Amino acid sequence: MATVRIPTPLRKYTQGREDVVVSGQTVAELLENLESSYPGIRERICDESGAVRRFVNVFVADEDIRFLDNLNTPVGEADEVSIVPAIAGG
Amino acid sequence: MATSAAMLMPTGYEQLQLQLRSARAVCAQRITDLIGNTPLVRLRNIERSCRGVELWAKCEFANPGGSVKDRAALGMVTDAIARGELAAGITLIDSTSGNTGIAYSMVGAAFGIDVTLVMPENVSTPRKQVTCAFGTQIIFSDPLEGSDGAIVLARKIVEAEPGKYYYPDQYSNASNPLAHYHGTGVEIWQQTEGSVTHFVAGIGTSGTIMGTTRRLHEYSRAIRCFGIQPDDAMHGLEGLKHIPSSIVPPIYDESILDGMIWLPTDEGWDMSERLAREEGLFVGHSSGANVAGALRLAQQLTQAGESGVVVTMLCDRGDRYFAPLKWERNYVW
Numbered sequence A: 001m002a003t004v005r006i007p008t009p010l011r012k013y014t015q016g017r018e019d020v021v022v023s024g025q026t027v028a029e030l031l032e033n034l035e036s037s038y039p040g041i042r043e044r045i046c047d048e049s050g051a052v053r054r055f056v057n058v059f060v061a062d063e064d065i066r067f068l069d070n071l072n073t074p075v076g077e078a079d080e081v082s083i084v085p086a087i088a089g090g
Numbered sequence B: 001m002a003t004s005a006a007m008l009m010p011t012g013y014e015q016l017q018l019q020l021r022s023a024r025a026v027c028a029q030r031i032t033d034l035i036g037n038t039p040l041v042r043l044r045n046i047e048r049s050c051r052g053v054e055l056w057a058k059c060e061f062a063n064p065g066g067s068v069k070d071r072a073a074l075g076m077v078t079d080a081i082a083r084g085e086l087a088a089g090i091t092l093i094d095s096t097s098g099n100t101g102i103a104y105s106m107v108g109a110a111f112g113i114d115v116t117l118v119m120p121e122n123v124s125t126p127r128k129q130v131t132c133a134f135g136t137q138i139i140f141s142d143p144l145e146g147s148d149g150a151i152v153l154a155r156k157i158v159e160a161e162p163g164k165y166y167y168p169d170q171y172s173n174a175s176n177p178l179a180h181y182h183g184t185g186v187e188i189w190q191q192t193e194g195s196v197t198h199f200v201a202g203i204g205t206s207g208t209i210m211g212t213t214r215r216l217h218e219y220s221r222a223i224r225c226f227g228i229q230p231d232d233a234m235h236g237l238e239g240l241k242h243i244p245s246s247i248v249p250p251i252y253d254e255s256i257l258d259g260m261i262w263l264p265t266d267e268g269w270d271m272s273e274r275l276a277r278e279e280g281l282f283v284g285h286s287s288g289a290n291v292a293g294a295l296r297l298a299q300q301l302t303q304a305g306e307s308g309v310v311v312t313m314l315c316d317r318g319d320r321y322f323a324p325l326k327w328e329r330n331y332v333w
Helices: A027-037 B004-008 B012-026 B069-083 B099-111 B125-133 B143-160 B175-191 B207-219 B265-279 B285-303
Strands: A002-005 A019-022 A057-060 A080-084 B040-042 B053-059 B091-095 B115-120 B137-141 B198-202 B224-230 B259-263 B308-314
Touching (some): B099 B115, B115 B143, B137 B143, B175 B207, B198 B207, B224 B285
Parallel strands (some): B053 B308, B091 B115
Antiparallel strands (some): B040 B053
């Protein structure tokens, strides 16, 4: 079970929790399971085609999945997955 | 008796000051003298779909630090020096997502003032590198907490060692909007020869929209000023704030605005790409959002059969946001 770090704007879906534990062998599976536990969260991360929105960055163990295997990037049991939005303001 | 239109024209003294300022810009005493007085460029290809409306944009990327933030940084630093709150031996510290940091660093270097910045760790690499080049120290805050996390951390650092730092706090510093009141607003009025009908700008600290709006409304209350915000808390318009889900900047006063445009990230990003391809202006996403908002206003005017002169800001260049290429990701510069 990987730990997913949730950015401030999405914590309303996770009852304010900063990180949640989710199962999944790949980022795609992980996002699917995240959606089942916290309905509505996936569409904030992915677009209609299912791809990660271009302004959202997903990191697996500090590596941007765009430089790995995107949604097929494998996720290890002890990995930390971070969802990082753009920087706002000033 | 003078008509109201004649009273709004720049006086002879003001025109002379303007000429002197542009003459000084050719041969500056120091780099900070080159801040402001940016060119205004017409967006002829973008405005084509809006009959009767002109679209103009201030080239803020032409500031020496490369962004609109030079104006606020210079204003805050010079005002603090004048009040005796900032001097050699005192370190300037603030939280910033990047452009203000570069501006503080440049101004600090020019004035011999040490600068420490708190930034979310995920600010773009080029901005970290540019900031460090000026000798600035960077302290990183949690990327998941965004710019609000950087604000909180900066406040903690200052509280721990109050005598060491001067904390301008760009979100609550009146010198920030004042830089636009004395600069941007006056320049737009003069560059459009008083023909500006609409001003629109994204809200970050809100310094640009607050100061410029106050000045333009003094010239003519008929000028309509609009803020732009991302339409969602989870957005990709770097530099802009979604106010309903953020720490509200104390300098922000929504009541002076004539309206708000809520913009989807994609609309701003797409406009950045259009600006590069159709106008030859390679600018960042906040500039794209500004022009997208300006275009919305222009289209509304055209649909209503009205004419207008819509002005917005091109905050910085696009090359500040290059993502690292795969092969150079672990390259040590």
